Amino acid sequence: MSRTIRIATRRSLLALWQAEYVKAELEAHYPGIQIELVTMVTQGDKILDTPLAKIGGKGLFVKELENAMLENRADIAVHSMKDVPMEFPEGLGLAVICPREKPTDAFISNHFASLDDLPQGAHVGTSSLRREVQVRERRPDLKVSSLRGNVQTRLGKLDAGEFDAIILATAGLVRLKLEARIRREMPAEECLPAGGQGAVGIECRSDDQELISLLKPLHDTQTASRVLAERAMNRRLEGGCQVPIGCYAVLQENNTQLWLRGLVGLPDGSRVLRDDITGPVESAEALGIQLAEQLLAAGADDILKHVYTERG
Numbered sequence: 001m002s003r004t005i006r007i008a009t010r011r012s013l014l015a016l017w018q019a020e021y022v023k024a025e026l027e028a029h030y031p032g033i034q035i036e037l038v039t040m041v042t043q044g045d046k047i048l049d050t051p052l053a054k055i056g057g058k059g060l061f062v063k064e065l066e067n068a069m070l071e072n073r074a075d076i077a078v079h080s081m082k083d084v085p086m087e088f089p090e091g092l093g094l095a096v097i098c099p100r101e102k103p104t105d106a107f108i109s110n111h112f113a114s115l116d117d118l119p120q121g122a123h124v125g126t127s128s129l130r131r132e133v134q135v136r137e138r139r140p141d142l143k144v145s146s147l148r149g150n151v152q153t154r155l156g157k158l159d160a161g162e163f164d165a166i167i168l169a170t171a172g173l174v175r176l177k178l179e180a181r182i183r184r185e186m187p188a189e190e191c192l193p194a195g196g197q198g199a200v201g202i203e204c205r206s207d208d209q210e211l212i213s214l215l216k217p218l219h220d221t222q223t224a225s226r227v228l229a230e231r232a233m234n235r236r237l238e239g240g241c242q243v244p245i246g247c248y249a250v251l252q253e254n255n256t257q258l259w260l261r262g263l264v265g266l267p268d269g270s271r272v273l274r275d276d277i278t279g280p281v282e283s284a285e286a287l288g289i290q291l292a293e294q295l296l297a298a299g300a301d302d303i304l305k306h307v308y309t310e311r312g
Protein backbone atom coordinates (compact mmCIF):
# COMPACT_ATOMS: atom_id res chain seq x y z
CA MET A 1 0.00 0.00 0.00
CA SER A 2 1.67 3.17 -1.15
CA ARG A 3 -1.22 5.53 -0.61
CA THR A 4 -1.64 7.64 2.50
CA ILE A 5 -4.95 7.39 4.35
CA ARG A 6 -6.23 10.79 5.44
CA ILE A 7 -8.62 10.83 8.42
CA ALA A 8 -10.91 13.87 8.66
CA THR A 9 -11.58 14.69 12.30
CA ARG A 10 -12.90 17.39 14.57
CA ARG A 11 -10.46 18.82 17.09
CA SER A 12 -12.29 17.87 20.29
CA LEU A 13 -10.32 15.44 22.47
CA LEU A 14 -12.99 12.78 21.99
CA ALA A 15 -12.95 13.11 18.20
CA LEU A 16 -9.15 13.01 18.21
CA TRP A 17 -9.18 9.92 20.45
CA GLN A 18 -11.46 8.18 17.95
CA ALA A 19 -9.29 9.15 14.98
CA GLU A 20 -6.14 8.05 16.82
CA TYR A 21 -7.83 4.77 17.71
CA VAL A 22 -8.55 4.00 14.06
CA LYS A 23 -5.06 5.13 13.08
CA ALA A 24 -3.51 2.77 15.67
CA GLU A 25 -5.75 -0.13 14.57
CA LEU A 26 -4.81 0.36 10.92
CA GLU A 27 -1.11 0.63 11.79
CA ALA A 28 -1.34 -2.60 13.79
CA HIS A 29 -2.97 -4.41 10.84
CA TYR A 30 -0.79 -2.85 8.15
CA PRO A 31 2.75 -2.14 9.37
CA GLY A 32 4.25 0.74 7.42
CA ILE A 33 0.92 2.25 6.38
CA GLN A 34 0.91 6.06 6.17
CA ILE A 35 -1.92 7.79 8.04
CA GLU A 36 -2.55 11.51 8.41
CA LEU A 37 -5.10 13.33 10.53
CA VAL A 38 -6.82 16.24 8.80
CA THR A 39 -8.34 18.32 11.59
CA MET A 40 -11.24 20.71 11.07
CA VAL A 41 -13.66 22.88 13.00
CA THR A 42 -17.34 22.24 12.26
CA GLN A 43 -20.40 24.49 12.62
CA GLY A 44 -21.41 22.40 15.63
CA ASP A 45 -18.12 23.26 17.34
CA LYS A 46 -18.54 26.99 16.65
CA ILE A 47 -22.09 27.50 17.90
CA LEU A 48 -21.91 26.67 21.57
CA ASP A 49 -24.53 28.89 23.18
CA THR A 50 -27.66 27.38 21.61
CA PRO A 51 -29.33 24.04 22.34
CA LEU A 52 -28.49 21.64 19.51
CA ALA A 53 -32.18 20.99 18.83
CA LYS A 54 -32.59 24.65 17.82
CA ILE A 55 -29.68 24.91 15.39
CA GLY A 56 -30.27 21.84 13.27
CA GLY A 57 -28.86 19.06 15.38
CA LYS A 58 -25.99 16.71 15.11
CA GLY A 59 -25.61 16.87 11.34
CA LEU A 60 -23.74 20.09 11.99
CA PHE A 61 -20.84 18.08 13.33
CA VAL A 62 -20.40 15.86 10.30
CA LYS A 63 -21.06 18.07 7.25
CA GLU A 64 -17.57 19.58 7.01
CA LEU A 65 -16.01 16.13 7.39
CA GLU A 66 -18.25 14.75 4.65
CA ASN A 67 -17.44 17.64 2.31
CA ALA A 68 -13.73 16.97 2.87
CA MET A 69 -14.21 13.36 1.71
CA LEU A 70 -16.40 14.31 -1.24
CA GLU A 71 -13.80 16.87 -2.35
CA ASN A 72 -11.01 14.32 -1.90
CA ARG A 73 -9.25 16.29 0.83
CA ALA A 74 -9.71 13.29 3.17
CA ASP A 75 -10.43 9.56 2.81
CA ILE A 76 -12.28 8.57 5.96
CA ALA A 77 -14.14 10.15 8.85
CA VAL A 78 -14.48 8.48 12.23
CA HIS A 79 -17.77 9.10 14.02
CA SER A 80 -19.50 8.31 17.29
CA MET A 81 -22.37 6.30 15.86
CA LYS A 82 -24.91 8.13 17.97
CA ASP A 83 -24.01 11.37 16.18
CA VAL A 84 -24.25 9.99 12.66
CA PRO A 85 -27.41 11.09 10.80
CA MET A 86 -29.58 8.29 9.40
CA GLU A 87 -28.99 9.12 5.75
CA PHE A 88 -25.63 9.57 4.06
CA PRO A 89 -24.97 12.02 1.24
CA GLU A 90 -24.74 10.56 -2.24
CA GLY A 91 -21.29 9.04 -2.73
CA LEU A 92 -20.57 8.35 0.95
CA GLY A 93 -21.40 5.42 3.17
CA LEU A 94 -20.54 3.67 6.40
CA ALA A 95 -17.81 1.08 5.77
CA VAL A 96 -17.14 -0.21 9.26
CA ILE A 97 -18.50 -0.30 12.81
CA CYS A 98 -15.83 -0.96 15.44
CA PRO A 99 -16.31 -2.93 18.70
CA ARG A 100 -18.55 -1.11 21.15
CA GLU A 101 -17.34 0.54 24.37
CA LYS A 102 -19.78 0.61 27.33
CA PRO A 103 -23.05 2.00 25.94
CA THR A 104 -24.41 3.34 29.24
CA ASP A 105 -24.88 6.87 30.53
CA ALA A 106 -22.95 7.98 33.58
CA PHE A 107 -24.17 10.00 36.55
CA ILE A 108 -21.53 12.54 37.57
CA SER A 109 -21.61 14.68 40.67
CA ASN A 110 -19.19 16.02 43.24
CA HIS A 111 -21.63 15.62 46.13
CA PHE A 112 -24.24 12.99 45.31
CA ALA A 113 -24.09 9.29 44.47
CA SER A 114 -27.08 8.91 42.16
CA LEU A 115 -30.24 10.54 40.82
CA ASP A 116 -32.15 9.09 43.76
CA ASP A 117 -29.64 10.63 46.15
CA LEU A 118 -30.13 14.21 44.83
CA PRO A 119 -32.01 16.60 47.16
CA GLN A 120 -35.41 18.02 46.18
CA GLY A 121 -35.16 20.57 43.38
CA ALA A 122 -31.51 19.85 42.59
CA HIS A 123 -30.12 21.08 39.27
CA VAL A 124 -29.10 18.57 36.60
CA GLY A 125 -27.29 19.48 33.38
CA THR A 126 -27.85 17.64 30.12
CA SER A 127 -28.61 18.76 26.60
CA SER A 128 -30.08 15.43 25.58
CA LEU A 129 -33.89 15.26 25.48
CA ARG A 130 -33.61 11.50 25.93
CA ARG A 131 -31.75 11.90 29.21
CA GLU A 132 -34.11 14.69 30.28
CA VAL A 133 -37.19 12.45 29.78
CA GLN A 134 -35.74 9.74 31.97
CA VAL A 135 -34.43 12.08 34.67
CA ARG A 136 -37.76 13.95 34.95
CA GLU A 137 -39.81 10.76 34.87
CA ARG A 138 -37.88 9.43 37.84
CA ARG A 139 -37.52 12.74 39.64
CA PRO A 140 -40.14 15.31 38.50
CA ASP A 141 -38.89 17.72 41.18
CA LEU A 142 -35.44 18.16 39.61
CA LYS A 143 -34.53 21.14 37.48
CA VAL A 144 -32.96 20.10 34.18
CA SER A 145 -31.14 22.57 31.98
CA SER A 146 -29.13 22.59 28.82
CA LEU A 147 -25.45 21.76 28.99
CA ARG A 148 -23.41 21.99 25.81
CA GLY A 149 -19.75 21.87 24.88
CA ASN A 150 -17.24 19.07 24.83
CA VAL A 151 -16.76 16.66 27.71
CA GLN A 152 -14.12 18.81 29.46
CA THR A 153 -16.28 21.94 29.19
CA ARG A 154 -19.23 20.11 30.69
CA LEU A 155 -17.20 18.76 33.60
CA GLY A 156 -15.83 22.29 34.14
CA LYS A 157 -19.37 23.66 34.47
CA LEU A 158 -20.21 20.98 37.03
CA ASP A 159 -17.05 21.79 39.01
CA ALA A 160 -17.81 25.51 38.88
CA GLY A 161 -21.04 24.77 40.73
CA GLU A 162 -23.48 25.46 37.88
CA PHE A 163 -25.09 22.04 38.42
CA ASP A 164 -25.50 19.50 41.21
CA ALA A 165 -25.03 16.67 38.72
CA ILE A 166 -24.58 16.07 35.01
CA ILE A 167 -25.06 13.04 32.79
CA LEU A 168 -22.55 12.04 30.12
CA ALA A 169 -21.93 8.95 28.05
CA THR A 170 -19.71 6.46 29.89
CA ALA A 171 -17.79 5.71 26.67
CA GLY A 172 -16.54 9.28 26.25
CA LEU A 173 -15.31 9.40 29.85
CA VAL A 174 -13.58 6.03 29.56
CA ARG A 175 -11.84 7.07 26.34
CA LEU A 176 -10.61 10.31 27.87
CA LYS A 177 -9.40 8.47 31.00
CA LEU A 178 -11.96 10.33 33.09
CA GLU A 179 -13.67 7.19 34.37
CA ALA A 180 -12.86 8.24 37.95
CA ARG A 181 -15.45 11.04 37.61
CA ILE A 182 -18.29 8.52 37.26
CA ARG A 183 -20.35 8.18 40.44
CA ARG A 184 -22.79 5.69 38.95
CA GLU A 185 -22.98 3.86 35.68
CA MET A 186 -26.71 4.09 35.01
CA PRO A 187 -28.18 0.72 34.00
CA ALA A 188 -30.33 0.66 30.86
CA GLU A 189 -33.45 0.38 33.06
CA GLU A 190 -32.60 3.75 34.60
CA CYS A 191 -31.39 5.51 31.48
CA LEU A 192 -31.89 3.76 28.15
CA PRO A 193 -28.94 4.80 25.94
CA ALA A 194 -29.12 6.52 22.56
CA GLY A 195 -28.96 4.39 19.45
CA GLY A 196 -25.31 3.78 18.57
CA GLN A 197 -23.96 5.15 21.85
CA GLY A 198 -20.47 3.85 22.61
CA ALA A 199 -19.83 2.61 19.07
CA VAL A 200 -17.43 4.21 16.60
CA GLY A 201 -18.06 4.01 12.86
CA ILE A 202 -15.97 4.80 9.80
CA GLU A 203 -17.43 6.64 6.80
CA CYS A 204 -15.75 6.82 3.41
CA ARG A 205 -16.46 7.28 -0.30
CA SER A 206 -18.65 4.43 -1.55
CA ASP A 207 -16.54 3.96 -4.70
CA ASP A 208 -13.22 3.58 -2.86
CA GLN A 209 -13.19 -0.25 -2.98
CA GLU A 210 -9.50 -0.51 -2.13
CA LEU A 211 -10.04 1.45 1.07
CA ILE A 212 -13.25 -0.39 1.98
CA SER A 213 -11.47 -3.78 1.84
CA LEU A 214 -8.56 -2.40 3.79
CA LEU A 215 -10.89 -1.28 6.60
CA LYS A 216 -12.65 -4.68 6.88
CA PRO A 217 -10.57 -6.09 9.80
CA LEU A 218 -11.76 -3.20 12.00
CA HIS A 219 -15.40 -4.25 11.63
CA ASP A 220 -17.26 -5.91 14.51
CA THR A 221 -20.26 -7.91 13.31
CA GLN A 222 -22.00 -8.09 16.68
CA THR A 223 -21.77 -4.37 17.34
CA ALA A 224 -22.91 -3.77 13.77
CA SER A 225 -26.08 -5.88 14.24
CA ARG A 226 -26.94 -4.08 17.46
CA VAL A 227 -26.39 -0.63 15.98
CA LEU A 228 -28.28 -1.61 12.82
CA ALA A 229 -31.37 -2.51 14.88
CA GLU A 230 -31.10 0.66 16.95
CA ARG A 231 -30.69 2.91 13.94
CA ALA A 232 -33.55 1.20 12.09
CA MET A 233 -35.86 2.03 14.99
CA ASN A 234 -34.67 5.64 15.05
CA ARG A 235 -35.06 5.98 11.31
CA ARG A 236 -38.62 4.62 11.29
CA LEU A 237 -39.51 7.10 14.04
CA GLU A 238 -38.06 9.82 11.78
CA GLY A 239 -35.59 10.44 14.54
CA GLY A 240 -34.64 13.81 13.05
CA CYS A 241 -31.62 15.09 14.90
CA GLN A 242 -32.29 15.76 18.54
CA VAL A 243 -35.08 13.62 19.86
CA PRO A 244 -36.38 12.09 23.10
CA ILE A 245 -35.77 8.56 21.84
CA GLY A 246 -33.73 5.83 23.49
CA CYS A 247 -32.97 2.44 22.01
CA TYR A 248 -30.62 -0.29 23.02
CA ALA A 249 -29.97 -3.75 21.60
CA VAL A 250 -28.13 -6.69 23.16
CA LEU A 251 -27.42 -10.14 21.79
CA GLN A 252 -28.58 -13.26 23.60
CA GLU A 253 -28.64 -17.05 23.15
CA ASN A 254 -25.07 -17.34 21.92
CA ASN A 255 -25.43 -14.20 19.84
CA THR A 256 -28.23 -15.67 17.74
CA GLN A 257 -31.07 -13.56 19.20
CA LEU A 258 -31.32 -9.79 19.43
CA TRP A 259 -33.25 -8.06 22.23
CA LEU A 260 -34.09 -4.44 21.41
CA ARG A 261 -35.61 -2.02 23.89
CA GLY A 262 -37.06 1.35 22.87
CA LEU A 263 -38.31 4.46 24.63
CA VAL A 264 -40.05 7.65 23.48
CA GLY A 265 -41.17 10.33 25.90
CA LEU A 266 -42.11 13.91 26.58
CA PRO A 267 -39.09 15.81 27.88
CA ASP A 268 -40.94 16.72 31.10
CA GLY A 269 -41.25 13.00 31.82
CA SER A 270 -45.05 13.16 32.09
CA ARG A 271 -45.53 10.60 29.35
CA VAL A 272 -43.05 7.85 28.53
CA LEU A 273 -43.59 4.90 26.21
CA ARG A 274 -41.43 1.80 26.47
CA ASP A 275 -41.54 -1.40 24.50
CA ASP A 276 -39.20 -4.17 23.42
CA ILE A 277 -38.85 -6.93 20.89
CA THR A 278 -36.75 -10.10 20.49
CA GLY A 279 -35.93 -11.99 17.30
CA PRO A 280 -33.17 -13.56 15.22
CA VAL A 281 -30.08 -11.40 14.86
CA GLU A 282 -30.30 -11.74 11.04
CA SER A 283 -33.50 -9.69 11.24
CA ALA A 284 -31.86 -6.83 13.15
CA GLU A 285 -33.15 -4.13 10.82
CA ALA A 286 -36.69 -5.56 10.62
CA LEU A 287 -36.80 -5.80 14.43
CA GLY A 288 -35.90 -2.13 14.71
CA ILE A 289 -38.65 -1.16 12.28
CA GLN A 290 -41.17 -3.44 14.02
CA LEU A 291 -40.40 -1.95 17.43
CA ALA A 292 -40.82 1.54 15.99
CA GLU A 293 -44.23 0.50 14.60
CA GLN A 294 -45.25 -0.78 18.03
CA LEU A 295 -44.23 2.50 19.64
CA LEU A 296 -46.04 4.50 16.95
CA ALA A 297 -49.20 2.44 17.51
CA ALA A 298 -48.95 3.30 21.22
CA GLY A 299 -48.78 7.05 20.50
CA ALA A 300 -45.12 7.84 19.81
CA ASP A 301 -46.03 10.04 16.83
CA ASP A 302 -48.14 12.29 19.09
CA ILE A 303 -45.27 12.65 21.49
CA LEU A 304 -42.72 13.39 18.77
CA LYS A 305 -45.04 15.86 17.01
CA HIS A 306 -45.53 17.64 20.30
CA VAL A 307 -41.77 17.85 20.84
CA TYR A 308 -41.10 19.17 17.33
CA THR A 309 -43.76 21.90 17.67
CA GLU A 310 -42.49 22.91 21.09
CA ARG A 311 -38.88 23.10 20.04
CA GLY A 312 -39.53 24.51 16.58
Ligand SMILES: NCc1[nH]cc(CCC(=O)O)c1CC(=O)O
Pocket residue numbers: 080081082083151167168169170171172196197198199200
Ligand atom coordinates in the same frame (compact mmCIF):
# COMPACT_ATOMS: atom_id res chain seq x y z
N1 LIG B 1 -23.20 14.06 22.14
C1 LIG B 1 -21.78 14.07 22.04
C2 LIG B 1 -21.20 12.72 22.17
N2 LIG B 1 -21.13 11.89 21.14
C3 LIG B 1 -20.60 10.71 21.55
C4 LIG B 1 -20.32 10.82 22.89
C5 LIG B 1 -19.75 9.77 23.75
C6 LIG B 1 -19.09 8.60 23.07
C7 LIG B 1 -20.02 7.66 22.38
O1 LIG B 1 -21.23 7.60 22.61
O2 LIG B 1 -19.47 6.90 21.56
C8 LIG B 1 -20.67 12.11 23.30
C9 LIG B 1 -20.53 12.69 24.63
C10 LIG B 1 -21.68 12.44 25.56
O3 LIG B 1 -22.83 12.24 25.13
O4 LIG B 1 -21.45 12.48 26.77
